[in-house]
Amino acid sequence: MEPVTKIKTYHFLPCKYGLELLLDIGRIETLNHFVLDSTLHQLSFYEILFIEKGAGTFTLDENKIPITPGTTIFTSPGQVRCxxxxxKVEGYTLFFDKDFLYLFFSDELFLYRFQYFHQYSFPxxxxxxxxxxxxCMNxxxxIEGEFGQLQNDSGHLIRSVLYQLLVILNRYYASVYHIQGDTYVHPDFYRFRSLLENSxxxxxxxxxxxxxxxxxPGFLNKICRQFSGLSAQQMIHHKLISEIKKELYQNKSAKEIAYGFGFSDPSNFNRFFKKLTGSTPQQYRKSL
Known part of the structure; x- marks a missing residue:
């Protein structure tokens, strides 16, 4: 059996600046301990990357994103990346813990309102x-300027600028991929997205x-199609495939993964995976 691949997880440091501040910003090319190589790793917080210079690819779960000037990349907690x-890549990384916004807006579904986070069907x-x-750079x-002169109310000012940035990026994202960009659909859709991540x-x-x-079921399918273009079942399947691929990254056997996700036997697991991805679990693993 092949050795298990270890995926290192990085956590947010809330008191880096003395007072608790659940957001940080830095230059990709100079930020201390920023992983910028082929090491598989994941974050327990949200991050947005703004590429100003460089070339190559950034792999997020199984998706390879070309690195070119003007590219913006959105990552959600738990996604495997390298x-x-x-x-040489240059640009900004902006990262924050979910509570930086949740606690202020008193809305645990806040970040699920943006299309680019917890996304399964679009890049x-x-x-x-x-x-x-x-x-976006402005x-x-x-935000960077405020970090240079932190005050007791800096968190509020930074949060307001971040909110503006997130909304603008959501409009751009919707325009690029021709999907609905309005951050209000039905609250049950956001609750469904949240449940997919947490339950x-x-x-x-x-x-x-x-x-x-x-x-x-009919109502849930209606609001899912309205905002994501997918049925509720398709969204569940996309999430399932995403989780299975994380297990394949770690060289677990198909049998172990199949029973871990509740499939009756490995052959059913193989058929399901191939139907949704076009390749068998073994073929996918070899392609990594």
């Missing part, structure tokens, strides 16, 4: 026009989620 650098990177990219410089191990059927949400 870099393949061909030309989590985009290249935007130079003028739009520069608009907001980043405003997925125990609940993998549409019926389980409709019972929790107290809605009909």
């Amino acid at each position: 870099w393949e650098i061909k030309e 989590t990177g985009m290249k935007i026009p130079e003028v739009s990219f520069q608009k 907001l980043l410089h405003e 997925f191990i125990n609940d993998r059927t549409v019926e389980a989620y409709t019972r929790i949400l107290n809605v009909s």
Whole structure:
């Protein structure tokens, strides 16, 4: 049996600046301990990367995102990632703990309102026009400037600029991928997205989620298609495939993964995986 691949997890340091501040910003090329190589790793917090220079690829779960100037990449907690650098990468990383926004807005679903986080069906990177990219840079410089003169109310100012940046990026993202960019759909859709992240191990059927949400399957499918273009079952399957691929990264056997995710036997697991991805688990593992 092949050795298990260890995926290192990095956590947020809330008191790096003395007072608790659940957001940080830095230059990709100079930030201490920033992983910028082929080492497999994951974060327990959110991050947005703004690429100004460089070439190569950034792999997020199984998706390879080309690194080019003007590219913005969105990562959610728990995604497996690594870099393949061909030309030196320069730019900004902006990262924050979910509570930086949740506690202020008193809305645990807040970050699920943005299309680019916890995304299964569309890319989590985009290249935007130079003028739009520069608009994002201006907001980043405003946040960076506040870190140079931190005060007791700096958290509020930084949070307001971050909120503006997130909304602008959501509009750009919706425009690039031709999807709905309005951050308000139905609250039950955001609750469903949140449940997919937090209750997925125990609940993998549409019926389980409709019972929790107290809605009909037809209604859940309607709001899922409205915002994501996918049915509720398709969203569950995309999440399941994403979790299976993380297990394949770690060289677990198909049998172990199959029974761990509740498949009746490895052959059913193999058929399911191939139907949704076009390759068998073994073929996928070899391609990594």
